[in-house]
Amino acid sequence: MAGTATTDQAAGLWHNPLRDERDKRVPFIAGPCCLVIFGVTGDLSRKKLMPAIYDLANQGLLPPGFALVGFARRNYADEDFASVVLEAVKKHARTPFRQEVWDHLAEGLRFVQGSFDDDAAFATLAGTLKNLDQTRGTGGNYAFYLSIPPNMFPVVLDQLSEHHLAQATPALDGYTPWRRVVIEKPFGHDLTSAKELNALVNRVFPEEQVFRIDHYLGKETVQNILALRFANELFEPIWNANYVDSVQITMAEDIGLGGRAGYYDGIGAARDVIQNHLLQLLALTAMEEPTSFEPMQLTTEKIKALSATKLVAPLDETTARGQYTEGWQGSEHVVGLHQEEGFDPQSRTETYAAITLHVENRRWAGVPFYLRTGKRLGRRVTEIAVVFKRAPHLPFDQTMTEELGQNALVIRVQPDEGITLRFGSKVPGSGMEVRDVNMDFSYGEAFTESSPEAYERLILDVLLGVPSLFPVNAEVELSWRILDPVLEHWAAQGKPEPYEAGTWGPASAEEMLARSGREWRRP
Numbered sequence: 001m002a003g004t005a006t007t008d009q010a011a012g013l014w015h016n017p018l019r020d021e022r023d024k025r026v027p028f029i030a031g032p033c034c035l036v037i038f039g040v041t042g043d044l045s046r047k048k049l050m051p052a053i054y055d056l057a058n059q060g061l062l063p064p065g066f067a068l069v070g071f072a073r074r075n076y077a078d079e080d081f082a083s084v085v086l087e088a089v090k091k092h093a094r095t096p097f098r099q100e101v102w103d104h105l106a107e108g109l110r111f112v113q114g115s116f117d118d119d120a121a122f123a124t125l126a127g128t129l130k131n132l133d134q135t136r137g138t139g140g141n142y143a144f145y146l147s148i149p150p151n152m153f154p155v156v157l158d159q160l161s162e163h164h165l166a167q168a169t170p171a172l173d174g175y176t177p178w179r180r181v182v183i184e185k186p187f188g189h190d191l192t193s194a195k196e197l198n199a200l201v202n203r204v205f206p207e208e209q210v211f212r213i214d215h216y217l218g219k220e221t222v223q224n225i226l227a228l229r230f231a232n233e234l235f236e237p238i239w240n241a242n243y244v245d246s247v248q249i250t251m252a253e254d255i256g257l258g259g260r261a262g263y264y265d266g267i268g269a270a271r272d273v274i275q276n277h278l279l280q281l282l283a284l285t286a287m288e289e290p291t292s293f294e295p296m297q298l299t300t301e302k303i304k305a306l307s308a309t310k311l312v313a314p315l316d317e318t319t320a321r322g323q324y325t326e327g328w329q330g331s332e333h334v335v336g337l338h339q340e341e342g343f344d345p346q347s348r349t350e351t352y353a354a355i356t357l358h359v360e361n362r363r364w365a366g367v368p369f370y371l372r373t374g375k376r377l378g379r380r381v382t383e384i385a386v387v388f389k390r391a392p393h394l395p396f397d398q399t400m401t402e403e404l405g406q407n408a409l410v411i412r413v414q415p416d417e418g419i420t421l422r423f424g425s426k427v428p429g430s431g432m433e434v435r436d437v438n439m440d441f442s443y444g445e446a447f448t449e450s451s452p453e454a455y456e457r458l459i460l461d462v463l464l465g466v467p468s469l470f471p472v473n474a475e476v477e478l479s480w481r482i483l484d485p486v487l488e489h490w491a492a493q494g495k496p497e498p499y500e501a502g503t504w505g506p507a508s509a510e511e512m513l514a515r516s517g518r519e520w521r522r523p
Contacts, residue, residue, distance in 0.1 A: 030463035032063050032139040033178075034108075034132055036125070038116070038156055039147040040070030041084070044184070048215075049147065050085050051092040052455035057105045058095040061460055065136040067108035069128060073115055081111035094453055108136050116152050122159045129165070140168055140177030143211075143462050147184055150197065157181075157204045166204045181205045182462055183212050185276050186267065187471075190487065191480035198473045207473060211462050216277040216382075217469040218454030220443065221417045225284045225384070226293070228411070228419065235409070236289075238388070240363045245406060248370045248385040248521055249281050252377040254329055256501070257351065258340045265343055270321070270353040270483060270490075273373040279479045280471065281413075282309065282369055285384055286359045295468040299475070305359060306478040312356040312368065315489045320497070320509035322352035324376040327501030334376065334501050350496040351375040352505045354512060355486055370513065372520070376501040381523040382413040404434045408521065417451060418442040 035053070037045055056062050070081050086106070090097055110128050114121020132138045142165065146156060160166045160181075168177040183201065188194030201210055216222055229235060238244070251273055257264050264272065283302040286309070290297040312318045325336035338345045352374035359369065388407040410420040419441045427433040443451055461469055471479075490496075497506035504520065513519055 028464055029061050030063055030066070030460060031141065032065050032137050033141040033143065033463050034067040034069060034129060034136070034138040035143050035145060035459070035463070036069045036071060036129070037145045037147055038071045040081075040111075041072045041074055042147055044147050045070075046084070046088040047092050048453070048455045049145065049459070050088040051094065052453055052459050054085075054089040054093050054102070054105060055095045055453065055456050056460055058093075058098060058101050062105075062463075064104070065108065065138060066105070067110065067132045067136045067138050068105075069110045069112060069125070069132075071112045071114065071121070071125060073113065075113055076111045078109060078111050082106050082109045085109060094450070094456075108132070116148070116155045116159065119159070119162075122163045122165075126163045126165055141179075142177075143180045143182060145182040145462075150186060150188075153183070153197065154200055157200065161204045178209070178465060179205070180209045180211060180462055180465070183210065185212070185214065186271060187212060187276070187476045188480065189267070189271060191477060191484050194476050194480045198476065202473075208467070211458075211467065211470045212472075212476065213458055214276050214280055214469075214471055215454040215458065216413070217280060217471075218456075218458040219413055219417075220451040221411060221413045222281065222284065223469075224419075225281075225411060230289050239386075241365050241367045243388055244364075244367050244386055245389045246368045246370060246387050246518060247282075247285060248372075248387065249278050249285070249383075250385070250521075250523060251277060251373040251382045252380060252504075252523065253373075253375050254377060254380045254502075256324070256329075256334055256340060256376050257337060257343070258335075259342065265347055265349050268321075268350045268353065269373050269375070270350065270355070270487060274353055274355065274371055275479050275483050276471070278371045278373060279306065279309075279482065280475075281384055282306075282357070282359075282371065283475070285386070286364055286369070288363070293468070295466065298468050299472055303472075303474050303478065306475060306482070308359050308361045308364075309357050309369075309478075309482055310360055311482065311485055312358055315486060316493075317515060318356035318512060319486055319489070320352070320354040320372075320506055320512050321350040321490055322374065322499040322506035322509070323347075323349070323496040324351050324374075324501045325498045327376070327503065329376060329502045336498075336501065348495050350490070352377075352496070352499060352509070354505070354509045355483075356512065357482070368516070368518075370520075372505070372509065374505050378502060378504050379523065380415060383523055384411040384413070385409070385521045386411075387518075387521070405436050410521075416442065417444070418446075 037049060039045065053068060086102065112121060112125045112128055129142060133140055144160060146153060148156065166179055168179050170176045188197045229239065283305045287301040287305040290301045323337050327334065337343055337351055338347060354370065354372035357369040357371065386409045390406055404424045408422040412418050412420065421439040422436055424434045425437040427435055458469060497508050499506040
């Protein structure tokens with residue numbers, strides 16, 4: 001290796017190995033750029049975006065001249081905005097606060113006051129960005145983060161287009177600065193609206209410049225699905241219908257919906273979680289091995305998996321929905337949805353949703369994928385459980401294995417990130433009895449460094465222009481194509497079934513699996 005490096009250096013071809021683009025072990029640092037956040041005074045910005053930007057700076061992953069511009073209706077000066085960001089950072093940042101990091105970051109903070117339909121405000125924004133190009137060296141590279149309600153997208157996108165902020169013109173040296181837009185869910189409320197939204201966005205920003213945020217895809221454990229499956233020979237031979245009985249993907253929350261009526265009422269659990277988070281987890285679980293981890297190859301395999309995914313009929317028996325009523329969440333007595341602030345007492349919005357899917361290809365033929373999500377359930381947990389078929393147990397009589405369940409590989413996405421393998425083991429003693437035991441891998445125990453927050457990884461990827469973790473048009477539209485028939489069926493079927501807060505959902509969800517002799521895994 002040393003001889004080769006010397007030879008290359010003598011020929012003028014020496015390269016720093018730490019700057020090899022093929023080496024993915026070392027994090028890449030974003031180039032000169034500016035991030036503009038619309039709706040910067042909202043909860044998402046304060047609790048997630050601002051802390052993530054500071055954490056990136058604290059790790060040295062932002063360029064020295066990075067700039068952050070906030071756009072909102074508040075009458076803030078730049079100093080007022082800096083105070084808001086500082087408060088959010090001190091309260092919510094993952095990494096320790098360091099004054100020197102903050103001082104350097106604060107030099108690039110700017111605020112533009114105005115409403116989204118205010119032409120003068122967008123003219124001021126354009127001037128602010130041009131000034132930052134001169135004073136901070138941001139080079140005309142801008143990312144626009146739309147942390148705003150979807151009904152405001154058209155206004156902001158049109159303003160960006162009219163003020164020539166969406167597309168850059170080549171510089172004298174031939175370099176063309178980049179422009180990108182970041183969109184938060186929901187990506188529409190059905191297939192028709194999703195297509196309209198995609199067309200609207202692509203009218204201003206080409207698809208390769210659009211980054212749709214699904215924060216679940218930024219979680220370390222979700223990315224580890226790819227490593228678990230494709231870096232190990234251990235699992236691939238049994239990752240198919242010959243050995244897998246079913247797959248259960250669960251996102252359960254123990255919180256209620258007090259104060260969120262404005263967003264949630266009329267949306268419901270299926271639109272809020274299944275259409276994006278859970279179907280993306282299904283795609284990563286079911287997809288074939290990509291030829292590489294280049295964004296195009298990953299996206300191609302996810303699209304193939306979603307294209308093969310179909311609902312299982314009849315929907316009366318293979319889906320379930322519910323709405324939480326008053327009950328006990330641990331030691332706390334909590335109210336039902338109809339008593340929550342802002343909700344219509346006659347609301348038919350589901351707070352629990354479960355569906356059954358088949359991935360119709362050779363690998364997964366006949367294997368049901370059960371997806372469920374809900375509010376006010378037994379505990380907060382997100383996991384993917386690959387449940388294997390039962391062994392014939394030919395050498396054992398029933399008494400030996402009556403406490404033995406099915407083998408399972410459980411990927412814990414949150415809160416206790418890791419993987420559990422459940423299998424049978426002999427109970428110590430002179431008799432023969434087999435019971436379930438667990439083999440556990442925990443991120444917190446196996447690695448010394450803490451996992452970055454999802455928004456850290458996603459914001460950095462936006463600034464780097466790496467689209468691997470962001471759903472494209474086709475994925476969004478395929479997800480709605482899968483879910484729409486369920487929503488239409490439920491709309492014609494009356495009200496969701498009530499379930500008591502603190503339990504694991506309505507009785508119909510248990511019956512959904514019981515019909516095929518299965519049961520939900522209890523996380």
